[in-house]
Amino acid sequence: EIVLTQSPGTLSLSPGERATLSCRASQSVSSSSLAWYQQKPGQAPRLLMYGASSRATGIPDKFSGSGSGTDFTLTISRLEPEDFAVYYCQQYGGSPPWTFGQGTKVESK
Amino acid sequence: EVQLVESGGGLVQPGGSLRLSCEASGFTFSRDSMNWVRQAPGKGLEWVSYISYTGLTIYYADSVKGRFTISRDNARNSLFLQMNSLRAEDTAVYYCARDFYDFGIDYWGQGTLVTVSS
Numbered sequence: 001e002i003v004l005t006q007s008p009g010t011l012s013l014s015p016g017e018r019a020t021l022s023c024r025a026s027q028s029v030s031s032s033s034l035a036w037y038q039q040k041p042g043q044a045p046r047l048l049m050y051g052a053s054s055r056a057t058g059i060p061d062k063f064s065g066s067g068s069g070t071d072f073t074l075t076i077s078r079l080e081p082e083d084f085a086v087y088y089c090q091q092y093g094g095s096p097p098w099t100f101g102q103g104t105k106v107e108s109k
Numbered sequence: 110e111v112q113l114v115e116s117g118g119g120l121v122q123p124g125g126s127l128r129l130s131c132e133a134s135g136f137t138f139s140r141d142s143m144n145w146v147r148q149a150p151g152k153g154l155e156w157v158s159y160i161s162y163t164g165l166t167i168y169y170a171d172s173v174k175g176r177f178t179i180s181r182d183n184a185r186n187s188l189f190l191q192m193n194s195l196r197a198e199d200t201a202v203y204y205c206a207r208d209f210y211d212f213g214i215d216y217w218g219q220g221t222l223v224t225v226s227s
Contacts, residue, residue: 001171032211032212033211033212035212035213035214037154037213037214039154044204044217044218044219044220045154045204045214045217046217047209047213047214047215050209050212050213051212054212056209056213056215057215088153088154090154090156090213090214092156092211092212092213092214093211093212093213096156096159096168096169096170097156097168097170097171098156098159099156100153100154100155100156101153102153103153103154
């Protein structure tokens, strides 16, 4: 089973600042298999990025993804109030099980 | 508009059974693979099970293998999860979720809460 470790656990930033979230895999993951999700309290997750760097439909370009192998990054260029949420990475589409990271909470400082 | 509506959650005793349903609309259900994903209270996401659009390919997380059974009825645009031998650690919100061409999960239902407790 591939273990995904996200860091930091919590990121305290102000609106307008840049957020950089990390997702590290215990073994190499195909870039096409790495996805990022946003989840707000009381809501279902929302797909942000797939294939490590492709934005899902309707996702603004302030969100970007990068990485390969075992190290992946989600960047939010300028935080807006609606971006404060929990973010999860997931490896999906290769051999199951399709694991999630434990999440990074982006909170307002 | 894609909609996924789960039902069937509730309170069940340890060792009991429950069957979750998910009614899909707004897309051609028979052409899309589907998943169940769960989230324990205050915890992260856990992928539970996958079924291909034909129903011929099925996967389970080790934590539920042998106890849960995923199935689908393409004629009724419905996805199911039969959960047997339930344990306290199965307590979670269960989401029905659509596969996005093996790249991720692009649509999620609102979830249904399953509570396993005596």
